[in-house]
Amino acid sequence: MIYMKQKFHRIWFGDKKIPHAYEAFWQAWQRQHPSCEFITWTDKDLEKLTISHEKLKSFSSPVSRADLARYEILYQHGGIYIDCDMMPYNHMDLEDITKQLTICNEDGSEEYCSIGFIAAPPGHALFHDLIQHIIHTDIDETKPNITTGPHLFGRYLKKHPHKRLPTAAFYPYQYNQPFSSIFAKNLDSTYGIHVWGGGWLSPEVKKERIIALIKSGDIEEARKLADMLDGIDELKNIIHGIHRHREQTLTSVMAIEQNVNFNDSDAKLFEISKVLHWIFKNHPDKVIWQIGAADGVLVDPIRNVMINANPHALLLEPNPYMFAFLAENYKNNTNTNIIQRAYSLDKQKLTLNAINPQKVKEAGLPGWVLGISSVYNDKNAIGGLGGTDEQTTRKIHTCIEKIEVDVVGFDELLAISNAVPPDVLIIDAEGMDKIIIDDIFAHNCRPMVMHFEIQCMEPGNIQELVATLNDQYFLLQFGNDVSAYRKDVLMEYAKSIYVENGFQTIFQPGINVLNLLQKA
Numbered sequence: 001m002i003y004m005k006q007k008f009h010r011i012w013f014g015d016k017k018i019p020h021a022y023e024a025f026w027q028a029w030q031r032q033h034p035s036c037e038f039i040t041w042t043d044k045d046l047e048k049l050t051i052s053h054e055k056l057k058s059f060s061s062p063v064s065r066a067d068l069a070r071y072e073i074l075y076q077h078g079g080i081y082i083d084c085d086m087m088p089y090n091h092m093d094l095e096d097i098t099k100q101l102t103i104c105n106e107d108g109s110e111e112y113c114s115i116g117f118i119a120a121p122p123g124h125a126l127f128h129d130l131i132q133h134i135i136h137t138d139i140d141e142t143k144p145n146i147t148t149g150p151h152l153f154g155r156y157l158k159k160h161p162h163k164r165l166p167t168a169a170f171y172p173y174q175y176n177q178p179f180s181s182i183f184a185k186n187l188d189s190t191y192g193i194h195v196w197g198g199g200w201l202s203p204e205v206k207k208e209r210i211i212a213l214i215k216s217g218d219i220e221e222a223r224k225l226a227d228m229l230d231g232i233d234e235l236k237n238i239i240h241g242i243h244r245h246r247e248q249t250l251t252s253v254m255a256i257e258q259n260v261n262f263n264d265s266d267a268k269l270f271e272i273s274k275v276l277h278w279i280f281k282n283h284p285d286k287v288i289w290q291i292g293a294a295d296g297v298l299v300d301p302i303r304n305v306m307i308n309a310n311p312h313a314l315l316l317e318p319n320p321y322m323f324a325f326l327a328e329n330y331k332n333n334t335n336t337n338i339i340q341r342a343y344s345l346d347k348q349k350l351t352l353n354a355i356n357p358q359k360v361k362e363a364g365l366p367g368w369v370l371g372i373s374s375v376y377n378d379k380n381a382i383g384g385l386g387g388t389d390e391q392t393t394r395k396i397h398t399c400i401e402k403i404e405v406d407v408v409g410f411d412e413l414l415a416i417s418n419a420v421p422p423d424v425l426i427i428d429a430e431g432m433d434k435i436i437i438d439d440i441f442a443h444n445c446r447p448m449v450m451h452f453e454i455q456c457m458e459p460g461n462i463q464e465l466v467a468t469l470n471d472q473y474f475l476l477q478f479g480n481d482v483s484a485y486r487k488d489v490l491m492e493y494a495k496s497i498y499v500e501n502g503f504q505t506i507f508q509p510g511i512n513v514l515n516l517l518q519k520a
Contacts, residue, residue, distance in 0.1 A: 013069075
């Protein structure tokens with residue numbers, strides 16, 4: 001969807017260059033919300049903060065300076081402030097989030113409040129009060145957490161109405177947890193991820209963090225911190241030893257346990273967003289084809305990967321209304337080719353039951369209706385399937401426009417993709433999913449990952465599709481959708497998150513057997 005222009009703010013004081021990871025996050029935020037204005041405030045911008053300028057100049061602590069600066073920035077301009085180490089995840093409704101003071105704390109405490117994310121309209125009284133307090137108080141800069149930051153902010157927050165987002169909205173994992181802990185968590189309500197990097201920590205605190213990470217089972221993050229320090233060879237050897245032991249364990253497990261079983265408790269680890277995060281971290285050259293991309297935001301399984309990895313992608317959307325939104329929502333994705341076509345096995349134009357977004361709004365229908373345009377009259381909610389009641393179905397039909405659309409087939413897409421077939425295939429074709437997969441396979445293409453909808457698929461077609469995929473893919477159902485992972489890919493993913501992050505998942509039965517044998 002297209003939103004009113006909003007402002008995102010970040011602060012970077014001092015002479016050091018902004019780290020590459022932080023720049024990557026900032027660019028990703030600009031892909032997530034491409035119609036917004038993004039402002040980086042540096043030392044040279046302090047004169048623009050006219051209310052607190054003198055106090056800002058007097059501070060020797062960059063932390064205190066950044067705390068006060070963000071308050072005046074939001075007071076003057078409103079919008080969204082985010083710390084540099086905040087990674088974007090799910091799309092958020094900016095108009096809703098900035099119409100009132102909106103905050104998120106890293107835990108459940110009400111005695112203080114994190115200030116890594118704050119959204120507000122301009123001129124909010126909270127920031128006026130904070131600014132006046134700080135400029136008229138002798139600030140102890142050795143305790144910025146108390147005197148200018150979260151504790152002060154939390155104290156004044158109690159005096160003003162505000163919207164408090166769930167902790168998981170921006171802090172889905174805690175300081176004492178590894179980043180990999182988010183793989184096992186529900187991130188449906190997460191807009192951003194505060195990444196607790198630790199590069200700024202003192203050597204002694206870094207060492208303590210390394211030990212804590214090792215105890216948590218994550219050696220990937222422990223290794224990154226350890227590489228920053230000298231004189232900790234013992235810890236580095238422990239990390240290397242754990243890595244070697246886990247690889248040897250997997251070799252033994254694969255020899256004694258051939259069956260692969262997925263536990264419900266591990267489901268979050270195998271969600272498509274988690275697997276794709278791993279794929280594009282390790283193989284950034286892989287290619288996505290998405291057939292039926294809608295607006296690129298609505299219930300989109302690849303949105304957070306598209307904005308963080310900026311992968312090479314072909315996105316198809318035949319509905320002209322949704323195509324316009326799609327082009328807008330991905331206009332900062334420099335590696336994405338957006339095509340206003342429907343997928344077809346022949347070259348004949350198709351008649352699309354195109355949903356008109358304005359009519360959906362006027363009819364008071366839910367947002368999911370925007371994504372059900374189809375060439376069929378009877379294979380999804382347009383035909384009353386998927387549990388849609390009669391009244392809703394009638395309203396949906398008032399939003400349909402019959403539109404003749406151009407088509408494209410596999411060979412044409414392959415040419416557009418520079419002869420590179422899809423490594424990741426995402427299909428939401430409202431009744432054509434099986435037909436498209438069969439055609440992709442007929443062209444001898446076997447993507448690493450596929451994701452498609454089965455809610456309205458006929459039972460016979462489901463059985464045929466499962467039979468086609470079972471030999472080469474693991475199939476996991478998430479609600480109305482299925483993620484199909486090519487077996488070699490999923491095994492590599494499972495091995496990686498065990499060796500690097502300690503998640504046993506599909507290897508747990510074999511590891512248990514191995515442990516029993518070693519005790520015997």
